[in-house]
Amino acid sequence: MNSIRLSKRATTLALASVFSVGVAVVSSDAAYAAGSTPANLAVSAQVNANCTITTSAVAFGSYDPVSANAASALPGTGSVTIACTKGSAPSITLGLGLNAAGSQRNMKIVGGGTDVLGYQLFQPPDTTPGTACPGSTVWDASVGGTFTPTAPTTKAARTYNVCGTVAAGQDVSVGTYNDTVVATVNF
Numbered sequence: 001m002n003s004i005r006l007s008k009r010a011t012t013l014a015l016a017s018v019f020s021v022g023v024a025v026v027s028s029d030a031a032y033a034a035g036s037t038p039a040n041l042a043v044s045a046q047v048n049a050n051c052t053i054t055t056s057a058v059a060f061g062s063y064d065p066v067s068a069n070a071a072s073a074l075p076g077t078g079s080v081t082i083a084c085t086k087g088s089a090p091s092i093t094l095g096l097g098l099n100a101a102g103s104q105r106n107m108k109i110v111g112g113g114t115d116v117l118g119y120q121l122f123q124p125p126d127t128t129p130g131t132a133c134p135g136s137t138v139w140d141a142s143v144g145g146t147f148t149p150t151a152p153t154t155k156a157a158r159t160y161n162v163c164g165t166v167a168a169g170q171d172v173s174v175g176t177y178n179d180t181v182v183a184t185v186n187f
Helices: 008-034
Strands: 051-059 074-084 091-094 105-109 116-122 158-166 183-186
Touching: 051 158, 051 183, 074 091, 074 183
Parallel strands: none
Antiparallel strands: 051 074, 074 158, 091 183, 105 116, 116 158
């Protein structure tokens, strides 16, 4: 029998080749032999009702108790804008203001004094955004005074007019009158 003498380097290369082929064979056999099993992974999220609200002031302009508004109320318009989650059920209330006497809203003279200028805020005549004034239902926080627009079909903002009037024939002093009313969207 003839024996072959190999150098140390050749022996190392030969062993490395045999070893890598063996690993490749073992590895590929192991991959095919292991099998697989599927499982479902549940994924979920919760979408809650949410709304934002912004307002635009009711601007009455100049009230003239001597002639123009002696017998005619002074109208004014502002707005409430809401953006709500699609499918929510929003409703909007307006507080009575800082100077109310019972259910009568009043603007108070700025800079001191006791004079007040009576006014009222009304809901728009229907639930269509941007409907023109006048309205006839007082807009407040009572059961009958809550404005309930239709459920939103998108998250897009919707603007509703706030229709206001300053009552005719008030005997008030010269000056600037104001009030602050809290608008709230409930959802």
